[in-house]
Amino acid sequence: MLLQYLLLPVVFIILVKVARRATRVKSVPYGTISHMSLVPHGEASVSGAAPHSFGTIEEAVVSRASVPDTSTDDRQAAEMDSPSPVDSQTERQAHVAYDAEALVGYYQKMVEIRLFEDATTKAFRQGKIGGYLHVYSGQEATGTAFLGAMKPEKGDVAIAAYRIHAHALLLGAHPNNVMAELYGKGTGIVKGKGGSMHLFHAEGGMLGGYGIVGGHIPLAPGYAYGLRYQGKDGVVQSYLGDGSIHNGAFHEAANLAGLWGKSGMCPTLFILENNQYGMGTSVERATAMTELGRKFESYGIEWERVDGMDVQATLAVAEQVQERVRETGKPYAIEAFGYRIVPHGAADFLEQYRSKEEVAKWREKDPIPLLHGQLIEMGIAEDRLEAIRAEAKAKADEAVKFAEESPDPDLSELLTDVYADDTYVEPAG
Numbered sequence: 001m002l003l004q005y006l007l008l009p010v011v012f013i014i015l016v017k018v019a020r021r022a023t024r025v026k027s028v029p030y031g032t033i034s035h036m037s038l039v040p041h042g043e044a045s046v047s048g049a050a051p052h053s054f055g056t057i058e059e060a061v062v063s064r065a066s067v068p069d070t071s072t073d074d075r076q077a078a079e080m081d082s083p084s085p086v087d088s089q090t091e092r093q094a095h096v097a098y099d100a101e102a103l104v105g106y107y108q109k110m111v112e113i114r115l116f117e118d119a120t121t122k123a124f125r126q127g128k129i130g131g132y133l134h135v136y137s138g139q140e141a142t143g144t145a146f147l148g149a150m151k152p153e154k155g156d157v158a159i160a161a162y163r164i165h166a167h168a169l170l171l172g173a174h175p176n177n178v179m180a181e182l183y184g185k186g187t188g189i190v191k192g193k194g195g196s197m198h199l200f201h202a203e204g205g206m207l208g209g210y211g212i213v214g215g216h217i218p219l220a221p222g223y224a225y226g227l228r229y230q231g232k233d234g235v236v237q238s239y240l241g242d243g244s245i246h247n248g249a250f251h252e253a254a255n256l257a258g259l260w261g262k263s264g265m266c267p268t269l270f271i272l273e274n275n276q277y278g279m280g281t282s283v284e285r286a287t288a289m290t291e292l293g294r295k296f297e298s299y300g301i302e303w304e305r306v307d308g309m310d311v312q313a314t315l316a317v318a319e320q321v322q323e324r325v326r327e328t329g330k331p332y333a334i335e336a337f338g339y340r341i342v343p344h345g346a347a348d349f350l351e352q353y354r355s356k357e358e359v360a361k362w363r364e365k366d367p368i369p370l371l372h373g374q375l376i377e378m379g380i381a382e383d384r385l386e387a388i389r390a391e392a393k394a395k396a397d398e399a400v401k402f403a404e405e406s407p408d409p410d411l412s413e414l415l416t417d418v419y420a421d422d423t424y425v426e427p428a429g
């Protein structure tokens with residue numbers, strides 16, 4: 001009897017330990033340089049491949065059985081083959097030849113973003129970054145081309161959702177300050193008050209960083225109208241995800257944008273980043289009309305689709321559409337079709353909403369190895385590209401060091417930056 005009483009707690013402790021071990025998130029890095037080859041398959045990569053498997057609690061309740069069978073390959077084929085209203089894209093691409101040197105510059109930007117994101121993921125998993133963390137891996141070709149087409153001297157700005165570290169970096173925020181922001185440090189780009197989802201870098205034209213899905217979309221046509229109202233020449237880029245286009249805020253904003261655009265008063269370039277999922281919900285599970293770009297048509301907004309995994313394809317379009325919007329004052333929309341090759345967020349550890357095979361297939365289309373291969377074909381030496389990767393890694397490491405050594409925000413900052421100054425704006429003329 002006594003033995004029984006002694007044994008029971010021991011058995012209980014063993015059971016708890018076994019259960020904990022079984023449910024523990026293995027510290028397999030994802031989206032990181034440790035498994036993400038930055039060069040095409042078959043060539044020397046920065047490191048080897050490792051599987052990933054993460055998912056949020058919300059996603060965990062989505063059973064595979066309830067997910068429609070459509071593979072993302074079918075989706076891509078259907079999407080890319082269905083006519084986008086502007087058929088000149090391929091023609092345009094044929095006429096835009098980027099010289100290898102310019103493309104090396106884009107390679108550098110994309111690698112810097114990827115390695116920065118890898119570093120953020122690692123820090124999150126070490127518990128050094130709190131809150132949420134959504135990285136941009138796989139989508140670099142879109143942000144790099146379109147943000148690169150902005151002309152800050154003309155007052156161009158970008159307004160985006162929450163997958164935005166890349167947007168801040170591409171618009172000139174220093175990686176040290178962006179990383180410090182994620183760490184919640186006083187040296188962060190918004191003094192540690194925003195975190196991953198609320199970056200803001202006004203000097204570079206980056207006006208947020210918003211965590212409420214779809215909530216940020218109306219800001220763009222409003223700001224764009226404001227620009228023309230003041231007689232200014234700028235263009236607003238409005239980034240939105242496939243998961244946000246079903247939100248009422250999108251439809252109200254698109255309606256007003258189309259309407260104001262009729263009189264040249266809404267220079268907004270919508271950039272719909274269709275990465276095929278909103279958290280664990282595929283496009284098919286979110287809407288019956290899956291050709292997302294067409295949703296703009298209902299509001300009189302012209303649009304076109306672009307391969308968001310290929311920086312040469314995004315570059316071929318970006319500058320022209322930016323200038324078209326500037327000239328006409330009318331909104332225009334891009335559907336950048338791509339894939340989130342990493343889990344939704346850093347806490348997304350199960351990914352039950354999509355298969356490993358699907359993710360693996362899309363990783364084959366990773367925009368960075370794709371560009372790497374194109375550059376090698378153009379005669380750029382591997383040594384040079386390797387040096388770029390090494391430099392980018394050093395920059396990311398330095399950003400981490402800076403963030404770790406930075407002080408927490410000063411207590412006196414607690415009540416500052418709460419309200420904006422009330423500024424009256426005069427109309428033009």
Ligand SMILES: Cc1ncc(C[n+]2csc(CCOP(=O)(O)OP(=O)(O)O)c2C)c(N)n1
Nearest residue numbers: 163211212213241242243244275277278279
């Ligand atoms: C109003 C609102 N509803 C739900 C959420 C939870 N949520 C966070 S991200 C997300 C998916 C958004 O998907 P998408 O717009 O495609 O962006 P992506 O994550 O693919 O970049 C959802 C539903 C939220 N943040 N805000």
Ligand SMILES: [Mg+2]
Nearest residue numbers: 241242277278
């Ligand atoms: Mg999405």
